[in-house]
Amino acid sequence: MEAHQSPVRKPLVSRLGEDEWAMIVGLLLILLVVLGILGPIPW
Amino acid sequence: MGSSHPSSRGTQALWLIASLVLLVVLAGATNRLAAISPKALEYPLWAALLGLAAGGIASAAGVKEQLGRAFRTELFLKTGLVLLGAAVNLREILSVGARGVIQAIVLVSAVFAFAWWLGGQLQLEKRLRALMCAAVSICGVSAAIAAAGAVLARREQLAYVTALVIVTALPMMVLMPWIAAATGMSPEWAGAWFGGNIDTTAAVVGAGAMYGEVAVKVASIVKMAQNALIGVVAFLLALYWVTKEEVATVGHPSARLIWERFPKFVLGFLAVSVLASVGLFTKTQVKDINALRNWAFTLAFIGIGWQLSFSELRKIGLRPLLVYLAATVFNTLLALGLSWALFGRSLWR
Numbered sequence: 001m002e003a004h005q006s007p008v009r010k011p012l013v014s015r016l017g018e019d020e021w022a023m024i025v026g027l028l029l030i031l032l033v034v035l036g037i038l039g040p041i042p043w
Numbered sequence: 044m045g046s047s048h049p050s051s052r053g054t055q056a057l058w059l060i061a062s063l064v065l066l067v068v069l070a071g072a073t074n075r076l077a078a079i080s081p082k083a084l085e086y087p088l089w090a091a092l093l094g095l096a097a098g099g100i101a102s103a104a105g106v107k108e109q110l111g112r113a114f115r116t117e118l119f120l121k122t123g124l125v126l127l128g129a130a131v132n133l134r135e136i137l138s139v140g141a142r143g144v145i146q147a148i149v150l151v152s153a154v155f156a157f158a159w160w161l162g163g164q165l166q167l168e169k170r171l172r173a174l175m176c177a178a179v180s181i182c183g184v185s186a187a188i189a190a191a192g193a194v195l196a197r198r199e200q201l202a203y204v205t206a207l208v209i210v211t212a213l214p215m216m217v218l219m220p221w222i223a224a225a226t227g228m229s230p231e232w233a234g235a236w237f238g239g240n241i242d243t244t245a246a247v248v249g250a251g252a253m254y255g256e257v258a259v260k261v262a263s264i265v266k267m268a269q270n271a272l273i274g275v276v277a278f279l280l281a282l283y284w285v286t287k288e289e290v291a292t293v294g295h296p297s298a299r300l301i302w303e304r305f306p307k308f309v310l311g312f313l314a315v316s317v318l319a320s321v322g323l324f325t326k327t328q329v330k331d332i333n334a335l336r337n338w339a340f341t342l343a344f345i346g347i348g349w350q351l352s353f354s355e356l357r358k359i360g361l362r363p364l365l366v367y368l369a370a371t372v373f374n375t376l377l378a379l380g381l382s383w384a385l386f387g388r389s390l391w392r
Contacts, residue, residue, distance in 0.1 A: 018117050019192075023311035025118070026125030030315060033331045034324065043074065043334035 062113035069093045069345045070338060086337060087184055087344040088209045091202060094348025101349075116198065116346030120188045121308035123339035127185055127270070128315025129324060129332040130244075136268045139261060142235075142385040146378075147268035150239050151276070153377055154180035158370035165362045169288060170196040173280055174204045175363060179370040182270045183208040183242030184340070189273045192306035193281040194288075199355035202347050207367045212246035215371075220253035230254060232387035234261030239269070239378035240371075261386065271316065274309045281305050 016024075032038035073093055077086035094114075101107040136143050155176045162172035170191075177190035187204045190196070219241065223233035234257060237250040247266045251259035285296045285304045319329065 017307075018115075019121060019307035022118055022121030022125055022308040026122045026308075026311050026315070029122075029126065029335050030129065030318075030332055033328050033335070038335075039331040040327070041331045041334035041338070043337045 058109040059112050062110050065097065065110060066113050066342060066345060069097055070341045073341045073345065074338075086341055087205055090341045090344035091205070091348035091351070094345035095351050096348075097345075098349040098351070111346075111349055114346035114349050116343050116350065117192075119339050119343035119346065121192060121306075121311075123336045123343060124185060124189055124192075124273075125308055125311035125315060126332050126336035126339060127273075128312040128317075129319045129329050130336070131267055131271045131312075131316040131319065133271065133316070133320040134322070136264055136271060139264050143265050143268040146235060146239055146265060146381050146385050147272060149381060150374070150378055151180045151269060151272050154370060154374045155276070157373050158366060161369055162363075162366045165366055167363055167366060168200075168359075170194045171200045171203070171359065171363055172366075173284075174200055175207075175367055175370070177273075177276055177280070178204050178208050178242060179367060179374060181272055181276060182244065182266060183212070185244075185270065186273050186276065188340075188343075189277040189306065189309060189312075190280055192308065193277045194284045197355065198347055198350055199352055199359065202351055203356060203359050203363065204367075205344070205347075207364065208242045211367070211371055212241055212243045215241050215375075216246040216250045220250050220258075223254060229387060230257035231261050232382055234258035235265050235382035235386040236378050238262035238265030239382055240375050241266075242371075244270075265382075274313045274316075277306050277309045 029038065033041075070090070073086050073090040076089040076093075080089070098107060098111075101110045158176040158179050159172060162175060167175070173194045174187045174190045174196050178184070178187040180186075184205050187201055187208065191201045219237055220233070223236065228236070233254050234251050237254070237258065238247050238261065241247045241250055244263075244266055247262050248259060251262035281304055282301060285301050289304075290296065318324065324332065
């Protein structure tokens with residue numbers, strides 16, 4: 001009898017899509033601005 | 044390809060660094076060009092042109108694929124949209140009462156419906172049609188980006204619509220304040236007209252500034268009310284696409300599929316908008332977040348220019364241009380009437 005093998009799950013980081021990354025990056029940038037670490041940003 | 048040899052990985056890392064450096068240099072150049080050119084000739088246009096030129100040179104040198112590794116167009120677009128949420132402050136929108144919200148809802152619905160109908164009559168490709176409808180009815184480039192995410196549009200379609208938005212905004216920014224002054228419109232009425240009609244936020248502010256402080260304020264708030272509808276429209280488009288347009292290829296959609304196809308970065312946009320509305324950000328912070336958004340969109344449009352295919356653009360043809368112009372005229376007239384009814388008559392003041 002074959003030993004039960006659970007399907008290989010990819011690590012969370014590689015399961016995230018572009019949308020999720022965009023949210024993470026966007027919110028992280030905002031956090032850095034709010035904490036005063038990033039800024040003033042020239043434009 | 045796919046070799047894990049250390050020297051191969053080293054070469055790949057070097058190409059990635061070179062790609063990042065190129066992207067930063069092009070973004071800096073875009074920023075400078077946008078600063079010295081007329082206001083409505085916005086940075087997306089310069090970014091796409093620089094990306095196009097750099098892509099052409101890299102292609103001729105045979106290094107386009109290697110040098111394009113850092114050009115993550117979709118990621119930059121979606122990050123920019125999440126950051127855009129900070130510019131949508133519901134409390135500010137309501138500072139002119141419900142009028143701004145009413146105008147935004149009526150205008151966006153009517154102009155979207157008209158452009159959708161006309162695009163159908165002229166048999167436009169449906170994804171392009173969705174992008175154009177979102178752009179002309181809501182707020183130009185940002186709405187087109189959100190719609191592109193919802194219906195999985197091609198890059199060429201987004202580039203085409205972006206060019207239309209920017210080229211149309213330039214004459215409108217100059218003509219509308221002139222017409223308003225010639226007909227003696229009140230600053231409130233004129234501001235609501237500019238904000239409800241001109242598709243790019245910079246051109247809205249530009250037109251309002253030509254008409255005075257009150258016009259700028261009303262124009263910006265009305266535009267902001269329209270921007271707030273980006274999330275709603277992106278959600279409805281994604282829902283429509285999965286339940287109607289893609290049924291033939293993927294079968295009856297499950298709730299899971301709808302969720303998978305939902306442009307989830309819109310949730311980020313809404314969350315940031317809520318944070319801005321509850322007053323979490325100071326004015327300086329909002330200014331910084333807006334600057335970050337401009338940088339994100341700049342990086343994205345450099346990528347769009349880099350990957351632009353002229354044969355694909357030619358395939359799109361001139362019919363979308365007709366639809367866009369007709370929808371813009373419709374938008375102008377409807378916005379004129381609505382802004383008069385809501386902002387131009389003394390009984391509302």
